[in-house]
Amino acid sequence: MLGGTFDPVHHGHLRTAVELRDVLGLDGVHMIPAAQPPLRGRPQVSAQERLALLRLGIGDTPGLLADPCELEREGPSYSALTLASLRQRYGEKARIVMALGHDAFLKLAQWHRPEQLFDLAHVVVIDRPDHIGALPAALEELIAGREVNDCQALMEEAQGRLLRLSLPSRMAISATFVRERLAQGESVRYLLPEPVVQRIESRGLYRNPAIFGAE
Template identity: 45%
Template sequence: MHVIYGGTFDPIHNGHLRLAIELKERLGVDEISLVPCHMPPHREDPGATSGQRLRLLAMAVEGEPGLVVDDRELQREGASYTADTLRQLRAQLGDREPLVMVVGTDAFAGFDRWREWEQIPQLAHVVVVRRPGPLPDPRGAPAKLLRERRVGGAEALHEAPYGYFLELDPPLLDISATGIRERIRSGRSPRYLMPDPVWREICRLGLYGACPDGNF
């Protein structure tokens, strides 16, 4: 089973990494692929370039064999649409390999506004992770899709190539990329919210308002 966990990772932090490990264990897979978004279609431009975010992500997962980086969205021009990524992966994996994408409840609340959203269950399973923020409207299309296709456990995802929805409520670290960016801009340290090599590189590059070559 191939599992992708996408996001802007602006910047990558320990909350992202801990969730990826939780997903690996709960879904019973050897690897989780972290897929950084090139140009997010549903939010403001990231605070770092796609190349910078990719470098930080690669530094964050170095030495962790269960987490790998997939840069395919950075290889495409224009906005990064999930359906395009899943279609590309499906062509590589074939028709029988289970493919899983991970989405938070906050993003899933607007699932029916994604481009080609109705095609996504024909390409992959969807794991919906409970996160702070808005929940899907019980009367809306995302909630209806979840009710119709929900399964009770990860075992079902291994038994079919696509089409199922699984809800997970893992323990989450209370860390946000937005909060980290604000902390850095205000001159406060984000140390221990992210891997030390990532913070050192942010300082070196002067990202998010960090003082270049400042004290680590």
């Protein structure tokens, strides 16, 4: 599971999903747009539009799936509920992984029912070399005794462990940067897949320069 607002999806998101699948040996990666992200600003375009852009971005990439499960559920897009639905879908023995970036990881103890996340899945943190330092005390308590050092140890169980992972080619693209360029009428070529660019341009999306929002 790789969640986010995908506002809009860009090559950084997609390359991360591909590398997660390869490095962890996953059967597939569910890319799940948040309908109502609890800890982020309101996305600039609708959830259905972001899902459509995500599907265009994925195209026929093997192993990647645009999953609308959070759009089909009312209320805030809590990851614990999403993981519960995935656990029900795939069964108790399936190895389920929730991947998130380092910035989101630092706030993990503030999430809805954070302990339940580990009851349902493993957590994989995509490390950032420029983010080194002490973790918040509540986060340290939450992850105590859960961290493992490699993918093999992670996959020995179906859930409950934490792995910090450095991916081969982390692309320094942010959705905020993309939105700013779109709002200013500047080129986003090679930041986004071409079908995504075409839909954004044809529908005039992200043209309000006053709204940049969160990632």
